[in-house]
Amino acid sequence: MRFMSHNKLGLWQLGVTHVLNAAHGKLCCKGNEDFYGTTVKYYGVPANDLPTFDLSPFFHPAAEFIHRALSSGGKVFVHCAVGVSRSAALVLAYLMIHHHHTLLSSVRCVQQKRWIFPNRGFLKQLITLDQNLQGLKE
Secondary structure: OHHHHOOHHHHHHHOOOEEEEOEOOOOOOOOOHHHHOOOOEEEEOEOOOOOOOOOHHHHHHHHHHHHHHHHOOOOEEEEOOOOOOHHHHHHHHHHHHHOOOOHHHHHHHHHOOOOOOOOHHHHHHHHHHHHHHHHHHO
């Protein structure tokens, strides 16, 4: 997946208008605002794929970035180094925050399209998000 993030022509051909890089600043993922220029809106999350990394402060801003992009008719490419943990966790958070899915239904939804495997730390943070969001519904 990260190779596609380096292919500006390929992203343009797919109609991608927004890129969310969940491994911003990491050696394998060098994309940034300058790389994409003015044709693509960029949001970078400097996450490490470690269970000890706190991804939760990025859940709401990343979800808002995705939501604004899709609401304006855009197409979002969400990626990280491998595409199964960091980026998956942010997409799950988006589904939970903006589509009011539970964590379980979000996982099922995404797994219909691709294999994901958020690390155990991210899963714990998503469980907390799920609990908080479910508490708001009651």
